[in-house]
Amino acid sequence: MNTGKQGSGKKLGRREFGVGAAGMAAGALGAATVAAPALAQRRGGEVVMAQQAQPPSLDAATSSAQSSRNITLHIVETLFARDEAGNPMPDLAEGVTVSADGLTYTFPLRRGVRFHNGRVMTSADVKASLERYGRVGASAAIMRPVDVIETPDANTVVVKLKEPSPGFIAGISSPRAPCAIIPAEEAAKPAGQIEIIGTGPFRFVEYRPDSHVRLARFDDYSQNTNFQARDGFGGRKTAYFDSILIRFVPEAGARTAGLQTGEIHVLEALAVPAARRLAEDRNVRTYEMMPWAFQTLMLNHAQGPTANLGVRRAIQAALDMEEIMAISTDGLFRLTHGWQHPGTTYFAGDVGKELYNLKDANRARALLRESGYRNEELIILSDSSFSNHKAAAEVTAEQLKAIGINVRLNVVDWPTAFSQRTRREGWHVWTLMFGIEPYEGPYNVVGFFSGQAPIQHERDAVIDDANRRLNTALAEADRRQAVADFQRRMYDQAIAIKCGDVGIVQATRANIANYRPYRIPRLWDCWFA
Amino acid sequence: MLRYTLGRLLSAVPVLFVVSLVAFAIIAIVPGDLASEMAGPSATAEELARLRAQLGLDKPLLERMLDWYGALLRGDLGESILLRRSVTAAILERLPVTLGLTFLALALAIVFGVLAGMVAAVRPNSWTDQGVMALALVGLSLPDFWLGLVFIWLFAVQLGWLPTGGYVPLAEDPLGWLRAMAMPAGALALTQMGLLARMTRASMLDVLRQDFVRTAYAKGLPGWVVVGRHAGANVLVPVITVAGVSVGILLGGAVVIEQVFALPGVGRLIIGAIQRRDYPVIQGGLLLTATIFVLVNLVVDLLYAAVDPRVRYDR
Numbered sequence: 001m002n003t004g005k006q007g008s009g010k011k012l013g014r015r016e017f018g019v020g021a022a023g024m025a026a027g028a029l030g031a032a033t034v035a036a037p038a039l040a041q042r043r044g045g046e047v048v049m050a051q052q053a054q055p056p057s058l059d060a061a062t063s064s065a066q067s068s069r070n071i072t073l074h075i076v077e078t079l080f081a082r083d084e085a086g087n088p089m090p091d092l093a094e095g096v097t098v099s100a101d102g103l104t105y106t107f108p109l110r111r112g113v114r115f116h117n118g119r120v121m122t123s124a125d126v127k128a129s130l131e132r133y134g135r136v137g138a139s140a141a142i143m144r145p146v147d148v149i150e151t152p153d154a155n156t157v158v159v160k161l162k163e164p165s166p167g168f169i170a171g172i173s174s175p176r177a178p179c180a181i182i183p184a185e186e187a188a189k190p191a192g193q194i195e196i197i198g199t200g201p202f203r204f205v206e207y208r209p210d211s212h213v214r215l216a217r218f219d220d221y222s223q224n225t226n227f228q229a230r231d232g233f234g235g236r237k238t239a240y241f242d243s244i245l246i247r248f249v250p251e252a253g254a255r256t257a258g259l260q261t262g263e264i265h266v267l268e269a270l271a272v273p274a275a276r277r278l279a280e281d282r283n284v285r286t287y288e289m290m291p292w293a294f295q296t297l298m299l300n301h302a303q304g305p306t307a308n309l310g311v312r313r314a315i316q317a318a319l320d321m322e323e324i325m326a327i328s329t330d331g332l333f334r335l336t337h338g339w340q341h342p343g344t345t346y347f348a349g350d351v352g353k354e355l356y357n358l359k360d361a362n363r364a365r366a367l368l369r370e371s372g373y374r375n376e377e378l379i380i381l382s383d384s385s386f387s388n389h390k391a392a393a394e395v396t397a398e399q400l401k402a403i404g405i406n407v408r409l410n411v412v413d414w415p416t417a418f419s420q421r422t423r424r425e426g427w428h429v430w431t432l433m434f435g436i437e438p439y440e441g442p443y444n445v446v447g448f449f450s451g452q453a454p455i456q457h458e459r460d461a462v463i464d465d466a467n468r469r470l471n472t473a474l475a476e477a478d479r480r481q482a483v484a485d486f487q488r489r490m491y492d493q494a495i496a497i498k499c500g501d502v503g504i505v506q507a508t509r510a511n512i513a514n515y516r517p518y519r520i521p522r523l524w525d526c527w528f529a
Numbered sequence: 530m531l532r533y534t535l536g537r538l539l540s541a542v543p544v545l546f547v548v549s550l551v552a553f554a555i556i557a558i559v560p561g562d563l564a565s566e567m568a569g570p571s572a573t574a575e576e577l578a579r580l581r582a583q584l585g586l587d588k589p590l591l592e593r594m595l596d597w598y599g600a601l602l603r604g605d606l607g608e609s610i611l612l613r614r615s616v617t618a619a620i621l622e623r624l625p626v627t628l629g630l631t632f633l634a635l636a637l638a639i640v641f642g643v644l645a646g647m648v649a650a651v652r653p654n655s656w657t658d659q660g661v662m663a664l665a666l667v668g669l670s671l672p673d674f675w676l677g678l679v680f681i682w683l684f685a686v687q688l689g690w691l692p693t694g695g696y697v698p699l700a701e702d703p704l705g706w707l708r709a710m711a712m713p714a715g716a717l718a719l720t721q722m723g724l725l726a727r728m729t730r731a732s733m734l735d736v737l738r739q740d741f742v743r744t745a746y747a748k749g750l751p752g753w754v755v756v757g758r759h760a761g762a763n764v765l766v767p768v769i770t771v772a773g774v775s776v777g778i779l780l781g782g783a784v785v786i787e788q789v790f791a792l793p794g795v796g797r798l799i800i801g802a803i804q805r806r807d808y809p810v811i812q813g814g815l816l817l818t819a820t821i822f823v824l825v826n827l828v829v830d831l832l833y834a835a836v837d838p839r840v841r842y843d844r
């Protein structure tokens with residue numbers, strides 16, 4: 001996002017935000033906004049999508065789970081969304097005007113936008129939704145800088161901040177736990193107790209836990225005519241399917257079989273070996289997306305061997321990332337050192353690259369000797385819920401044993417690992433795939449290692465300062481510098497270790513026309529051929 | 530009989546109480562909660578704390594425990610954190626799926642297992658006997674989840690006869706229900722089928738050596754009458770014993786099979802609750818499972834009296 005322009009007090013429309021947070025590349029088709037395709041669009045039919053997990057909640061604002069947003073982002077919309085490259089773009093807002101001091105954001109709203117209950121959206125709904133997000137949103141911190149929200153008229157919302165927050169638009173446009181605009185009467189209700197009503201191209205019909213969610217096309221959907229075609233989570237969206245059935249199928253083999261038989265039309269993710277096996281199947285299309293996430297090793301600085309900088313540096317020097325990534329991703333990976341994706345605004349170039357993927361056992365052993373390491377046990381915490389976490393842990397363990405570290409692997413289930421890592425003791429290395437955060441941009445990535453409770457359990461003044469500058473500097477160049485400083489510190493102090501970028505494969509039946517892979521399987525602007 | 534039944538039901542109360550205590554103890558030990566999943570890895574401590582408060586996860590364990598027992602005395606298993614609805618309702622909604630799957634699998638196992646055992650027993654040490662027992666051993670050895678995946682590959686992907694998964698309520702479409710249940714019930718039944726076949730064969734061989742069988746043959750009764758009616762009736766008691774044990778095993782297997790075939794049953798509810806730490810559902814699910822075990826054991830004991838005139842509980 002270009003705050004240089006924001007600071008000028010200029011009204012910003014779509015392309016002014018074209019320098020935003022993150023970027024995605026859809027491997028099969030390339031990534032770019034496209035005009036309406038020269039294909040015969042057809043309305044009708046029920047499309048069946050399968051996903052592994054059922055959503056913890058359909059109250060979009062309150063859940064950051066992928067299983068929730070796969071569904072809710074068909075139902076709800078936000079003031080700003082993300083475009084195909086991951087940059088913020090206006091959606092329910094026409095744009096935004098930011099005051100020169102960066103404290104006042106004025107959002108003119110698109111007119112005549114209807115909720116699924118038939119009522120026209122007004123500024124009162126937006127105000128209530130934003131205020132609710134501050135109370136119950138899963139990323140409520142994005143509303144912390146907000147001082148007051150005013151509604152000078154039915155079609156304008158003014159958000160006044162207590163302090164400049166250049167990440168504000170990035171925050172409210174993020175799909176992580178969407179800052180959904182819902183009717184004011186629903187916004188008054190507690191988390192998880194609302195009627196599922198939004199302004200999106202599909203409306204909620206039913207949720208049968210452990211079975212499915214059904215959505216139906218919203219025939220009074222108000223398209224965003226400021227755009228020619230779909231673009232990321234925004235743009236001009238058109239619903240062609242009569243309805244969407246989202247089935248929860250926990251077993252990967254059963255999901256793949258369903259795609260093969262035609263019972264399932266779209267898969268949110270297909271295992272890489274299955275994708276290779278189905279490459280010759282003319283009834284199936286697969287779409288590789290790279291990057292999808294970071295594979296990382298989080299290090300505990302509070303106690304044990306990883307409290308010792310020398311040991312952390314030895315670990316960093318020892319690891320062969322190609323081996324870790326190849327095994328943990330079934331071959332769908334790329335080796336990149338950046339803590340932001342290449343090609344995005346905040347990618348910090350070669351900073352730290354000289355310390356990435358060294359796979360130098362001799363240097364690692366020397367660093368280990370210098371560190372005074374005395375064969376203390378190093379616990380690698382991982383989980384069996386995500387196969388790549390476990391595989392990365394196993395390969396890392398073997399590589400560290402090879403340089404003489406006394407490694408113990410502790411593989412538990414995801415909630416246990418997640419809970420364990422919040423403790424200062426009981427773990428030293430934790431395997432984590434970082435997905436939506438790098439897509440969102442630098443704010444949550446840098447924030448993860450900053451503040452009162454950083455993941456490494458010991459505050460680092462340089463990283464805290466980089467986070468402060470990132471969150472307050474009005475000039476984009478200053479924020480980029482902050483991210484570069486963060487990345488340099490990550491490598492220099494071996495705060496945590498990035499292994500590489502992970503890809504994902506989405507898949508559809510061949511008769512799903514005009515499908516384009518993205519962070520979720522978007523079922524608007526595609527149809528049965 | 531009535532007095533015996535009531536006594537057994539009363540004796541189940543302390544058993545179920547201990548089960549619920551164990552459930553609480555496990556929950557107290559196992560780390561993690563639903564708030565972590567909803568908030569995601571990059572959530573701040575403050576966001577997590579707020580979400581925990583919203584979900585009622587910030588209450589001390591003892592307080593949650595007392596709340597739960599209080600509700601239980603009113604016949605309420607509490608409210609699911611994830612589903613935001615009554616655990617009792619969530620379980621009752623899914624119970625037909627699990628019970629349908631379990632009893633269809635049990636019926637398949639009993640019918641085919643007992644038949645196979647009897648066929649093997651009437652021709653001991655023949656090729657038929659060896660073949661049936663070899664098949665029973667294979668059935669006994671194969672894990673049901675693996676069989677489920679093989680069935681999907683064979684009957685859904687290759688032959689296109691059956692759906693890969695999903696559920697159709699029996700009341701809505703009996704044929705659809707049968708199609709949806711055929712593979713999961715078949716996969717689940719095979720292990721117990723093998724067990725029942727081997728046990729029936731062994732029991733039948735014992736019975737066929739007894740004097741009354743020789744007498745029946747001497748009286749000129751046809752072979753199928755001797756085996757089917759006279760010898761078969763004597764095999765019923767061990768079959769009922771094994772079938773009772775099988776219900777428990779099948780219920781356990783249903784947990785996995787429901788995952789493989791995406792069936793919205795109680796097993797899937799409990800697995801989902803464990804994965805996401807939805808404590809009231811875990812407690813309710815465990816209590817329900819224990820109750821079913823207690824009831825099945827009681828039914829088995831009562832059936833002994835029904836099929837064997839020597840067994841009486843009223844003396």
